[in-house]
Amino acid sequence: MLRGLIFDVDETLVYYEGYNHRDWYEEWVKPELEKHGIALDYETYRRTVTGELPRSYVERFGIDHVEFWKLVDRVNLSYRQEMARLGRIKPFPDVSALKELRNLGLKLAAVSNASQDCTEFVLDLFNLRGYFDVVYGKDYSNLDGVKPNPYLVEKALKALNLKPEEALMVGDSAHDVLAGKGAGLRTVNVTRFGKVEGADYYVKDLWELVELVKELFSKRSPEV
Template sequence: MLKGLIFDVDETLVYYDGYDHREWYENWVMPALRKHNIELDYETYKKTVTGELPRSYVERFGIDYVEFWKLVDEVNLEYRRKMAEMGRIKPFPDVDALGELKEMGLKLAAVSNASQECTEFVLDLFGLRKYFDVVYGKDYSNLDGVKPNPYLVEKALKALGLKPEEAIVVGDSTHDVLAAHRAGMKAVNVTRFGKVEGADYYVSDLWELVGLIKELKGENKTQSP
């Protein structure tokens, strides 16, 4: 029986008006790295984020990789605070659907590749934190455990006390789908920015997700002896 949902945060629950990943890196992160005498071009950085290169790769630039990612995350938090001041972080208009899902008795988790502080910051910004039983950002003890690695999803499952077949991952990206499948779970792709390959279900928004979950829970009931 379906008992829980594990949500991605950025681009699933909230979005950043005018955000460009390369621009963010070159205008915000690179100046901070240069203060520490680190030169790391965008393409190489991107490969460490997508998992093409391990996050420890940056150690060849003479900095402890955990400290490197903490530095990047500090910059990211500063960026998010600035964007919030400018009104450029926005919740999708359907986030109220989280309340409906909660009322259905589901356990909810939020899991993000951003840091714990960055993740909690945007959830708190719009009063979304109250909907979630657990919230997990990247774990500095396992930096390569970010999605598409199943580590964070499995961590959330354990905290919710659920088995893989009792929860579904909800997200916007291929990384969310892969993390779900690698954890032995099904994935719902919210197609705000187009469909991604391999998801088990597709919904256009969170209200459509509510309908899907009601349908799935109904199917579970009819299948019960």
């Protein structure tokens, strides 16, 4: 029985006009790291973000890895605040479907590899946080627990008091599919930017997700 949905945030609910990961790193993060005497090239940074290298790898550059990621996240929050001021963070037009999903009686969670502050900032920007029972950004006590690791998804399941078979993981990326699968959930790929291999379901937008949920409800076995 489906009782809940766990959502990715960036590129699933909101997007950033003109965003390029390398440009963001070179223009926003790298100068701040250099102020702290840290010379870290983009490729090494990228490999820690994608999980090719552990997040603690940065300690070889002379900084505690938790402090490093807190520094990056402060820069990221400043970036988001500036993009918001410029009107370059946008909600996808179908986020209004979250209200319908709540009306169907589902529990909702949001999980993001961004920090808690960054995640809450963009949700609050468009009054979306109220749709969610729980919101989780990266956990500094388990920095390698970001997606594709299932840790954040499992954390949300526990908070919602749901079993894996009672929830769907909804996101735009391979990391979302892998994290959901790793936690034992069926996964939904929102194909705004193309299909990701391995998802259980594919929807073009969140209104199509509503229709999928209704279809899954209709297939429930009648109670005896």
